[in-house]
Amino acid sequence: MANRYIANTSAEQREMLRTIGAASIEDLLTKIPPKARLSRPLALAPALSETDLIRHLRALAATNADADRYVCFQGAGSYDHYVPSPINHMISRGEFFTAYTPYQPEASQGTLRTIYEYQTMIAELTGMDVANASIYDGASSLAEAALMAHAATERMEVVLARGVNPLYRRVVATYCDGPGIRLRDVAAPDGVLDADAARKLVGKKTAALIVQSPNFYGCLEDIAAAAELAHAAGALLIVVADPVNLGVLEAPGRLGADIVVGEGQGLGVPMSFGGPNLGVFAAKNELVRRIPGRLVGVTVDADGQRGFVLTLQTREQHIRRAKATSNICTNVALCALMATVYMALLGKQGLQRVGELSAAKAHYAAEQLTKLPGVTLRFPSPFFKEFTLRLPKSPATVMSRLARKHILPGVPLRPFDRTLGDCLLVAVTEQRTREEIDAFAAALAEVVR
């Protein structure tokens, strides 16, 4: 059992060496200068037996504070929504569960069809004409949207509301560095876009105004007003939205958004300590030829039968790569499939119920928590399933004290915004029970007393 975890045996290795005419593996490495090589074996512990290894890994995993064993009020872009059990069964089917997404129409009608259904559902939810097959995550979707707005308008500035997830803003800055797109921030003193400040920044040079709703602080933005502001200057409006909320909240497309992007993790994709996630990307028809990534379309074959194919990507990926405005050539098909199964399972009413429950429980939690002395809502603006609390004790202290009771109380905002050093971002999904919320309030009461 020397090669317990390596697929080929020593006999097979000897055979391969004999076939290519080498005496040993060492023979294959003689061209590498000795000083570039390690002269001793790697300092690895001896291989464990499988039972010992599983025990070891389980012990390691048990040191994690995961949402199965902790009551999770963490959010900030990744949410503890329920993942219905059929999802895992569906994605585990061999036809879907491959390391690489097969796109050949003659061999992959099933895969292409699920992607087409995913696109259709996302387009409906966001109120857009067309959605792509997905991108890596919400942050890269937003960055691609900024590039697309720049290409479509030939303008060099992008105006971002401060309420856009700060991690997303950093990814946007990375993507925009190459083309030299200038980013301009609009403050959010009340937790939402300062419209007067935005009006001064959005002008003839603006490719797009970007708002997130509910934004990073949990507050709901006035998307229609932002659309009016952007369009008056000939700019596009990009809205970052969480599709799980769109069973309740109005589709951004119906409020004037030109591009809707977001993190689709909440649609049946486990939090998995931050990834893989699901980048949602949808746009109006006028922009269809500039949409990055894969796009599945429906067509008819030579016999007139309905079929699915990749479409509209002649420029970006195959014929004119030198002129492409995006170089993303992949999607997260398995996560998109999780979302497709999730949306199909829940249906319109189910998704609406998830949104209603999350919002109602979040408001109940805010009510209970702000009864405690010194605990207040940081912003006066309306929120949905997430809100920013100002605490009388350091949020880091609150975190560690509540973690002892197996409660993850939220995300301290200090690393994201120094002016919010006394704030904790609390998310509440449909999974939280009244008992859990009351226990959170009771535990917090002990810390702030």
Added chain:
Amino acid sequence: MANVPGDLKYTREHEWAKREGDRVRVGITHFAQEQLGDVVFVELPKVGAKVTAHQAFGVVESVKAVSDLFAPISGEIVEANAELPQKPETVNKDPYGKGWMILVKPSNAAELDQLLTARQYEEFVAQGGH
């Protein structure tokens, strides 16, 4: 074979140019649309944009390929054919008429003289057009 009107000037990239007073109208040739096949999308510059002779001013996409459109002459766009985005097939049906693409106010009208005549373009196409 080729449909090459005698009163137009031509580029080696298969655009035609037609002087109309102090403006120059531009489109692609019958040969070009035939080679491309069914045109499904045309992307044209905005009014007021500057174009430069021999440089790309737009894109034409057919069922077979996506190709750049090259300006026969330098100048400013005074009009772009607003019908093409909705009816790209017009380029196939009437390349020298309703399928025109841009109207340019030239910055140097003498550039027109450097373009191919109808006869030169016919010869160029007869040799393969590359």
